[in-house]
Amino acid sequence: MKTTxxxxxxxRAESAEQTRQRALHATVTLAGEKPFSTIxxxxxxxxxxxxxxTVLRQFGNRDGLLDAATAFVGEQIHSxxxxxxxxxxxxxxxxxxxxxARGDVIIMLLGQEGWDRRAQSLTSAEREGHREWVTTVxxxxxxxxxxxxxxxxxxxxxxxxxxxxxxxLCRDRGLTRVQAQKRVGRMITALLTND
Numbered sequence: 001m002k003t004t005x006x007x008x009x010x011x012r013a014e015s016a017e018q019t020r021q022r023a024l025h026a027t028v029t030l031a032g033e034k035p036f037s038t039i040x041x042x043x044x045x046x047x048x049x050x051x052x053x054t055v056l057r058q059f060g061n062r063d064g065l066l067d068a069a070t071a072f073v074g075e076q077i078h079s080x081x082x083x084x085x086x087x088x089x090x091x092x093x094x095x096x097x098x099x100x101a102r103g104d105v106i107i108m109l110l111g112q113e114g115w116d117r118r119a120q121s122l123t124s125a126e127r128e129g130h131r132e133w134v135t136t137v138x139x140x141x142x143x144x145x146x147x148x149x150x151x152x153x154x155x156x157x158x159x160x161x162x163x164x165x166x167x168x169l170c171r172d173r174g175l176t177r178v179q180a181q182k183r184v185g186r187m188i189t190a191l192l193t194n195d
Contacts, residue, residue, distance in 0.1 A: 020058050020068075022048040027069040032105035036066060036116050070118040074125055076102065086140035088188055095133075096181050099166040106163045107171075126163075134158055141192050153191065160187040 026047035030039045041062055045052045059065040083090035099106075106126060112119035134157045135142065142150050159165065161184065169180035 024072045035112050091137040156191050
């Protein structure tokens with residue numbers, strides 16, 4: 001009997017966690033389509049395939065859901081893969097994987113950062129993470145430079161690898177990932193060979 005009860009409890013816990021994950025993914029997807037302030041529980045529940053009551057049971061209220069989704073996205077941002085320092089090709093693959101998975105959400109959040117604390121929190125973390133990523137990935141190329149030259153090159157590499165650069169090339173111009181990645185690679189090569 002005890003074994004059956006443990007199995008049932010574990011099964012319920014797993015089911016609850018799957019429901020929680022579906023609700024978080026639904027919220028993040030919606031955050032890529034519309035401002036945080038317009039996300040409503042019935043929409044999240046419908047996308048997650050559960051009832052509003054189930055969402056409330058998991059998160060307490062709308063703010064609890066949005067706070068959990070903010071933390072969830074923050075974890076995803078921090079889990080961005082760092083490639084071997086100096087390996088520009090692998091760095092670009094990682095960067096474009098990140099933007100293909102999260103770029104639209106990041107762009108939507110950037111449009112809200114001036115008036116939404118959750119968006120501001122996430123975009124600040126994204127900026128810090130991106131600068132750290134650039135500094136780590138291009139560490140061999142940055143080594144031995146004066147502080148001023150190093151900071152200038154980091155700034156230029158930030159622009160070349162920024163989400164807005166991806167947006168201009170992929171979303172606005174309609175280039176394929178391969179085309180856009182090649183252009184970003186050429187910008188990076190030009191920056192690294194000119195310094």
